[in-house]
Amino acid sequence: MTGNSVASRIRLNDATVAQLLAKAGVDPTVLAQVPVNVGLIARTQRATPITSIKREDLPVDGLLLPNPQGFTISVNRGHSEERQRFSLAHEVAHAILSPRNPAFRNGSKHIRSSERDCESFASMLLMPNPAFTDFVRDYGPSLATITRLANTFKTSIRATAIRFVDVIGQLGVPCILILSQLSCQTSGRRLRVQWAHQNTLKPDGRPEFFIPSNKSVGFKSAYAAFGNDAVHAAREMVELGNLRVRTQTESVAFGRGSNRFVVTLVYPDAKHESQHSVDHIKTEK
Ligand SMILES: [Zn+2]
Numbered sequence: 001m002t003g004n005s006v007a008s009r010i011r012l013n014d015a016t017v018a019q020l021l022a023k024a025g026v027d028p029t030v031l032a033q034v035p036v037n038v039g040l041i042a043r044t045q046r047a048t049p050i051t052s053i054k055r056e057d058l059p060v061d062g063l064l065l066p067n068p069q070g071f072t073i074s075v076n077r078g079h080s081e082e083r084q085r086f087s088l089a090h091e092v093a094h095a096i097l098s099p100r101n102p103a104f105r106n107g108s109k110h111i112r113s114s115e116r117d118c119e120s121f122a123s124m125l126l127m128p129n130p131a132f133t134d135f136v137r138d139y140g141p142s143l144a145t146i147t148r149l150a151n152t153f154k155t156s157i158r159a160t161a162i163r164f165v166d167v168i169g170q171l172g173v174p175c176i177l178i179l180s181q182l183s184c185q186t187s188g189r190r191l192r193v194q195w196a197h198q199n200t201l202k203p204d205g206r207p208e209f210f211i212p213s214n215k216s217v218g219f220k221s222a223y224a225a226f227g228n229d230a231v232h233a234a235r236e237m238v239e240l241g242n243l244r245v246r247t248q249t250e251s252v253a254f255g256r257g258s259n260r261f262v263v264t265l266v267y268p269d270a271k272h273e274s275q276h277s278v279d280h281i282k283t284e285k
Pocket of ligand 1: 090094115118
């Protein structure tokens with residue numbers, strides 16, 4: 001659900017999210033515990049009175065709806081535990097970014113909460129800093145780190161991988177995450193790009209690399225990963241859109257049948273290669 005008040009716009013980052021949570025009365029010690037108790041945050045924040053949290057059969061991920069006492073958050077019980085946690089955090093973001101409590105509306109600036117803002121807020125709420133950045137720094141950049149972080153923070157691989165790419169970019173390590181799926185076309189069975197997320201941005205904030213959707217992926221590590229559930233690493237030539245570099249790739253596959261997809265991490269800048277911790281990863285020859 002989207003917010004109903006538009007008065008100002010803030011740039012969401014770890015600092016502003018922490019300020020908004022503090023303003024909503026969330027105890028900082030709750031935020032410091034990993035995995036984050038998002039249900040407790042929903043019930044204790046005071047920006048919007050959440051009187052009930054339900055797991056239901058829904059046609060959407062989650063909803064924030066008024067009830068006679070306050071508001072109810074419903075999340076889709078058909079989704080994984082990790083995805084339900086993200087949906088709950090997303091609705092908490094709506095509650096805090098577009099407060100429904102008159103005490104919070106009076107005299108205070110309202111914030112426009114877009115769906116995108118709520119996704120960012122939820123990500124920073126579930127994978128808070130400095131804890132998340134400390135783990136990334138300690139474990140080093142790799143797919144194994146993403147899996148470990150997802151287990152630690154109880155978040156989906158996809159949400160964790162996106163947060164990982166953003167955070168490691170802040171640490172000065174460029175990388176691109178590419179999700180691909182097998183498609184059978186007349187040209188044969190090929191892995192094709194479903195989506196990509198990168199931290200290599202141009203000065204105007206737009207992505208440095210253009211990676212077209214549905215583009216055929218040629219990574220050796222991705223095809224090796226498709227065949228089993230191990231992580232595969234390769235030093236190889238990557239040619240995808242305007243990205244052309246000989247570099248390190250790491251891939252791992254998830255799911256079965258038509259739901260099988262491959263996540264590949266690409267490190268476009270070779271000068272960072274020496275920092276990669278790949279000693280525990282099976283390297284493709
Ligand atoms: Zn929403």
